[in-house]
Amino acid sequence: xxxxxxxxxxxxxxxxxxxxxxxxxxxxxxxxxxxxxxxxxxxxxxxxxxxxxxxxxxxxxxxxxxxxxxxxxxxxxxxxxxxxxxxxxxxxxxxxxxxxxxxxxxxxxxxxx
Amino acid sequence: xxxxxxxxxxxxxxxxxxxxxxxxxxxxxxxxxxxxxxxxxxxxxxxxxxxxxxxxxxxxxxxxxxxxxxxxxxxxxxxxxxxxxxxxxxxxxxxxxxxxxxxxxxxxxxxxx
Numbered sequence: 001x002x003x004x005x006x007x008x009x010x011x012x013x014x015x016x017x018x019x020x021x022x023x024x025x026x027x028x029x030x031x032x033x034x035x036x037x038x039x040x041x042x043x044x045x046x047x048x049x050x051x052x053x054x055x056x057x058x059x060x061x062x063x064x065x066x067x068x069x070x071x072x073x074x075x076x077x078x079x080x081x082x083x084x085x086x087x088x089x090x091x092x093x094x095x096x097x098x099x100x101x102x103x104x105x106x107x108x109x110x111x112x113x
Numbered sequence: 114x115x116x117x118x119x120x121x122x123x124x125x126x127x128x129x130x131x132x133x134x135x136x137x138x139x140x141x142x143x144x145x146x147x148x149x150x151x152x153x154x155x156x157x158x159x160x161x162x163x164x165x166x167x168x169x170x171x172x173x174x175x176x177x178x179x180x181x182x183x184x185x186x187x188x189x190x191x192x193x194x195x196x197x198x199x200x201x202x203x204x205x206x207x208x209x210x211x212x213x214x215x216x217x218x219x220x221x222x223x224x225x226x
Binding site for chain 1 (some may be wrong): 152153154155156158161203212213214215216217218219220
């Protein structure tokens with residue numbers, strides 16, 4: 001089955017700086033890659049996603065890039081703010097696996113004011 | 114408003130008790146999932162269902178059971194709770210489309226004494 005890995009496990013950034021989290025996946029058939037943000041004590045929430053037919057997608061301060069050849073995708077957060085502090089999960093799915101999402105283990109992002 | 118609901122939100126119970134965690138969604142989704150998660154840690158899939166009368170075990174072995182008699186309802190039962198079951202339990206649903214994005218409920222935090 002699909003195996004998704006996230007790096008680094010913890011990331012500390014100064015407020016206003018950029019944060020980048022990278023995920024790698026194992027199954028080249030995977031075609032959908034969502035990112036979830038989970039704030040302390042809350043549910044994971046979808047913040048951005050990308051399908052394999054595009055290389056980049058942006059939504060205000062967040063963006064996701066996909067490199068299908070290298071089988072990795074990254075979340076970019078620009079101009080970080082304290083409310084960006086959370087655990088971020090990447091995931092991947094493909095149609096032949098009944099579209100089940102395989103989640104990474106999560107990255108703790110800490111934005112230092 | 115279409116959403117996914119879980120009750121109770123918090124439960125403290127003694128060892129050996131039978132418990133049922135409730136999950137309901139008003140999103141009209143066919144697929145539903147149960148995850149076990151220690152705070153801020155990895156999401157472990159323990160059960161999933163692709164529709165009424167369909168249930169499957171997930172990637173993490175669990176002593177819990179599930180049922181899917183109605184599309185909107187996916188309860189999880191522990192016949193005899195143990196301290197090792199102390200964790201957060203997250204329910205999720207997805208629409209089975211090409212992207213099949215999962216949406217999470219608020220979770221039930223279970224403590225077994």
